[in-house]
Amino acid sequence: MTHPFPPLVEAYLADLDRALEGADPRERSETLAAVREHTREALALRGSDDDAVRHLLEELGPVDSIAAAAAAGTPAPTPASGPPLADTLLVVLSVVSLVLFIVPLFAVGTVVWAGTRLRAGAGDRSRQKTALVIGVVALVAFLAVLVSHYVATA
Known part of the structure; x- marks a missing residue:
């Protein structure tokens, strides 16, 4: 069973979904799945308090950047983060x-x-x-x- 994301993450993912409306359906699905997976892993490692969520969303960057990368067919940039x-x-x-x-x-x-x-x-x-x-x-x-x-x- 998957646990729901914190409200800030849900809002971010909803914004990303809207930003990807014009993208290829397969690319849209893959991008959303990749961002969800990365987000789930990051929250499991860092916790889901407000500061950790805000830091994660800053690392992901604006949804427009991810949507533009998906539309261009290039993988969305992933944050380079080492161990804490x-x-x-x-x-x-x-x-x-x-x-x-x-x-x-x-x-x-x-x-x-x-x-x-x-x-x-x-x-x-x-x-x-x-x-x-x-x-x-x-x-x-x-x-x-x-x-x-x-x-x-x-």
């Missing part, structure tokens, strides 16, 4: 936690932050999972050193 900065910082923190596994605070922070972002469903899930795995490895390494220290001193 928070997820890049999360991976960096996880690597730091692995290098400094003797200080478990970094690893705990990584695991908590990655788990929170994964549950929220925002951002780059592959980077979040990578950070979570590295954070857990750092915690396991810390615990292994701790246990070996206690075994050696006993």
Whole structure:
């Protein structure tokens, strides 16, 4: 079952549909489907709060530009967006936690932050999972050193 889009997105898609009225029916259908799919994926990654929706619509650009590209038979420009900065910082923190596994605070922070972002469903899930795995490895390494220290001193 597909979830409805936020009202701003629905209005944007309705405007796009009207702007594409004169286009080839196949091109119109493909363009609307591509924009809907991109929008659904972007909202799943970023969330559907007002700021995220406005940012997405700014990235998509004016409906007239998309309609003009569809009428010309060229693909509509897609926004070039990399992974969110928070997820890049999360991976960096996880690597730091692995290098400094003797200080478990970094690893705990990584695991908590990655788990929170994964549950929220925002951002780059592959980077979040990578950070979570590295954070857990750092915690396991810390615990292994701790246990070996206690075994050696006993």
